[in-house]
Amino acid sequence: xxDAFSGAASSLSGPLPDPTTDxxxxxxxxxxxxxxxxxxxxxxxxxxxxxxxxxNLVPDDGTDASxxxxxxxxxxxxxxxxxxxxxxxxxxxxxxxxxxSATAAHGGPPSGVPVDSxxxxxxxxxxxxxxxxxxxxxxxxxxxxxxxxxxxxETVDLLALLPDTGAHGQQTPDDERDVRWLMSSxxxxxxxxxxxxxxxxxxxxxxxxxxxxxxxxxxxxxxGYCVPSCPYGVIDVREDDGxxxxxxxxxxxxxxxxxxxxxxxxxxxxxxxxxxxELQAAADARLAELHGRGxxxxxxxxxxxxxxxxxxxxxFLLLDEPEVYGMPPEPIVTTRxxxxxxxxxxxxxxxxxxxxxxAFWGGRK
Amino acid sequence: MTDANAAEMPERARIDRDAVKPRGQxxxxxxxxxxxxxxxxxFRSYYGRPIIKAPVWKxxxxxxxxxxxxxxxxxxxxxxxxxxxxxxxxxxxxxxxAAAGAAGGTVFLVHDLHRPKRFLHMLRVFKPTSPLSVGTxxxxxxxxxxxxxxxxxxxGLFRRAGDASGxxxxxxxxxxxxxxxxxxxNTAVPTWHEAHRELPIVFAGSAAAAGGGMGLVGASVRDxxxxxxxxxxxxxxxxxxxxxxxxxxxxxxxxxxxxRAHTLMRASKACLAAGAVGAVLGRRHRxxxxxxxxxxxxxxxxxxxxxxxxxxxxxxxxxxIVVPQRERIRQRQATTGTDVAPPDRTFA
Ligand code: SF4
Ligand code: SF4
Ligand code: SF4
Numbered sequence: 001x002x003d004a005f006s007g008a009a010s011s012l013s014g015p016l017p018d019p020t021t022d023x024x025x026x027x028x029x030x031x032x033x034x035x036x037x038x039x040x041x042x043x044x045x046x047x048x049x050x051x052x053x054x055x056n057l058v059p060d061d062g063t064d065a066s067x068x069x070x071x072x073x074x075x076x077x078x079x080x081x082x083x084x085x086x087x088x089x090x091x092x093x094x095x096x097x098x099x100x101s102a103t104a105a106h107g108g109p110p111s112g113v114p115v116d117s118x119x120x121x122x123x124x125x126x127x128x129x130x131x132x133x134x135x136x137x138x139x140x141x142x143x144x145x146x147x148x149x150x151x152x153x154e155t156v157d158l159l160a161l162l163p164d165t166g167a168h169g170q171q172t173p174d175d176e177r178d179v180r181w182l183m184s185s186x187x188x189x190x191x192x193x194x195x196x197x198x199x200x201x202x203x204x205x206x207x208x209x210x211x212x213x214x215x216x217x218x219x220x221x222x223x224g225y226c227v228p229s230c231p232y233g234v235i236d237v238r239e240d241d242g243x244x245x246x247x248x249x250x251x252x253x254x255x256x257x258x259x260x261x262x263x264x265x266x267x268x269x270x271x272x273x274x275x276x277x278e279l280q281a282a283a284d285a286r287l288a289e290l291h292g293r294g295x296x297x298x299x300x301x302x303x304x305x306x307x308x309x310x311x312x313x314x315x316f317l318l319l320d321e322p323e324v325y326g327m328p329p330e331p332i333v334t335t336r337x338x339x340x341x342x343x344x345x346x347x348x349x350x351x352x353x354x355x356x357x358x359a360f361w362g363g364r365k
Numbered sequence: 366m367t368d369a370n371a372a373e374m375p376e377r378a379r380i381d382r383d384a385v386k387p388r389g390q391x392x393x394x395x396x397x398x399x400x401x402x403x404x405x406x407x408f409r410s411y412y413g414r415p416i417i418k419a420p421v422w423k424x425x426x427x428x429x430x431x432x433x434x435x436x437x438x439x440x441x442x443x444x445x446x447x448x449x450x451x452x453x454x455x456x457x458x459x460x461x462x463a464a465a466g467a468a469g470g471t472v473f474l475v476h477d478l479h480r481p482k483r484f485l486h487m488l489r490v491f492k493p494t495s496p497l498s499v500g501t502x503x504x505x506x507x508x509x510x511x512x513x514x515x516x517x518x519x520x521g522l523f524r525r526a527g528d529a530s531g532x533x534x535x536x537x538x539x540x541x542x543x544x545x546x547x548x549x550x551n552t553a554v555p556t557w558h559e560a561h562r563e564l565p566i567v568f569a570g571s572a573a574a575a576g577g578g579m580g581l582v583g584a585s586v587r588d589x590x591x592x593x594x595x596x597x598x599x600x601x602x603x604x605x606x607x608x609x610x611x612x613x614x615x616x617x618x619x620x621x622x623x624x625r626a627h628t629l630m631r632a633s634k635a636c637l638a639a640g641a642v643g644a645v646l647g648r649r650h651r652x653x654x655x656x657x658x659x660x661x662x663x664x665x666x667x668x669x670x671x672x673x674x675x676x677x678x679x680x681x682x683x684x685x686i687v688v689p690q691r692e693r694i695r696q697r698q699a700t701t702g703t704d705v706a707p708p709d710r711t712f713a
């Protein structure tokens with residue numbers, strides 16, 4: 001463990017190609033697995049939330065129970081956030097902007113298109129726009145027929161079904177407002193440098209042979225240190241049993257060669273499970289594809305191994321800034337600064353000891 | 366922040382501020398976080414909800430643990446050196462306070478666990494990456510040696526051994542007084558983490574004020590000079606470092622300017638200042654020395670409660686996460702001259 005402090009403290013922060021070996025597993029461990037959550041195809045059905053609860057027997061989550069029917073009142077999201085009893089959380093953002101101020105993602109004009117070149121200035125959704133009572137239809141690209149069944153084994157790309165006017169996500173027309181819905185299934189990031197794991201004083205949190213981060217419930221003593229140490233606000237202590245809980249990336253299913261329950265249940269393949277390197281390649285390709293289609297606001301989150309947590313095992317493709325989905329824009333693992341903190345505390349301790357001795361200076365007056 | 370979307374997107378701005386559901390208005394977080402504090406700085410968030418989880422540490426257990434740990438830390442030194450320099454009342458006060466502080470602190474630490482019966486699981490590993498693990502390994506031997514010293518003091522048996530174990534406790538003591546700063550700052554709580562250079566000094570000053578204050582309460586006028594010096598020095602350091610920390614935190618320091626943390630810190634400063642003045646002027650009278658000592662101890666304890674509350678408020682405030690992180694991104698892009706962020710708002 002002390003090696004963490006020798007050398008460049010590489011295992012506390014920075015890129016780390018193989019956290020599993022770094023955690024002490026022998027070299028022939030399985031490859032690191034993870035999730036690529038492509039929010040551009042998420043439909044907010046919450047099948048992942050349900051599947052996770054069912055498979056892992058996660059109990060009722062008392063979040064916001066003060067509300068009648070547990071409604072948060074902010075959107076269709078009544079789970080609220082990740083927590084001890086919510087290991088998947090589908091964020092639902094109803095993004096409302098004044099008419100005409102929309103970005104391409106709102107169904108507004110794509111960049112570079114002068115607004116006055118469009119009859120209405122704005123074409124919400126795939127619906128025909130109505131101009132002075134005369135319907136005008138947006139120009140449709142060729143393979144746009146949603147009714148055409150995909151060939152067996154082939155998947156439908158919902159984005160390809162949207163009109164060329166740059167509408168991404170699901171929109172609704174309104175007289176004064178532009179509305180788009182963003183949906184994203186959030187989960188533990190299984191960080192390369194996991195703050196929760198670093199600070200756990202009992203060793204209950206550990207890195208598995210798959211490179212994931214898991215709590216051993218029979219070891220955890222509910223000290224709660226992991227809770228404020230997660231830069232994403234994922235792990236929490238459950239009130240009734242006093243233990244810390246979070247996504248295990250279905251450790252039990254991985255051992256049996258099955259994919260995690262949430263990924264299995266996802267009907268749109270928004271949650272993709274697999275070896276991390278393959279997922280990263282798939283994500284890069286998907287991002288390039290979306291950018292090529294003018295979805296310039298698409299970006300990957302947690303993909304970069306150079307970021308503050310050394311990259312995430314579960315990373316995302318988002319259509320807006322991370323904070324809009326309730327995620328920190330640029331998290332840094334707290335233990336990156338720990339060597340300096342220990343140094344400061346040690347120096348201060350020496351100073352405190354010296355102050356006590358100095359208080360006795362000069363003998364008796 | 367230059368992300369001035371409130372004017373451009375009044376709908377969202379309204380949602381951000383009004384549709385806020387502060388986490389845990391019921392349940393265990395009641396009373397520990399203030400109403401969600403969304404400052405005027407403009408930023409985007411998920412319906413104004415907190416991004417990180419506020420600590421589930423219990424109040425008053427954890428602030429009291431910090432206070433008692435600090436008290437014990439410096440008391441052990443006063444006890445050991447008081448014995449070596451023939452100040453029997455200071456020695457006795459220091460030794461008993463060290464043992465009582467360590468024992469009380471341990472009780473609070475164990476009670477703070479959500480599964481207290483598994484306290485000993487802390488001792489199954491030693492993890493330098495976990496300040497709580499390191500702290501447990503500091504507290505356990507300290508409490509053992511301090512208790513042995515106090516037992517020898519009370520019974521008059523094994524005086525040599527008592528002196529020796531008292532010296533060991535005195536050497537461990539300062540670590541007990543400052544590691545708690547790492548415990549707080551090694552979290553994702555912005556107000557704690559960003560204060561990781563100042564917090565150890567604040568806590569060391571607080572420990573000196575508490576232990577010195579205890580010495581003023583318990584030691585005779587003949588013996589209390591070192592306690593008074595330590596306490597006054599501690600109070601001055603704590604006041605100065607605390608002030609410096611609040612200023613240096615900038616935006617993140619707003620949690621010290623409002624709500625309960627503000628009240629606690631103000632009270633703490635008043636107690637520390639009054640206690641320090643009283644210790645200088647009134648050391649030679651038994652009653653005024655004791656009163657000053659009590660004020661210094663109260664000031665020390667209030668600081669711990671104030672810092673604790675500030676951290677809870679900071680964790681619950683999404684602006685504390687988003688605004689500094691966005692600023693970091695902006696600065697990096699300014700220095701590298703790249704604009705890697707997708708053009709979210711170039712349209713609007
Ligand atoms: S730090 Fe948070 S996101 Fe990362 S592995 Fe731990 S709980 Fe998951
Ligand atoms: S609550 Fe449990 S898992 Fe979290 S740090 Fe403490 S012992 Fe580890
Ligand atoms: S991987 Fe398993 S434990 Fe994690 S969110 Fe999915 S279903 Fe739940």
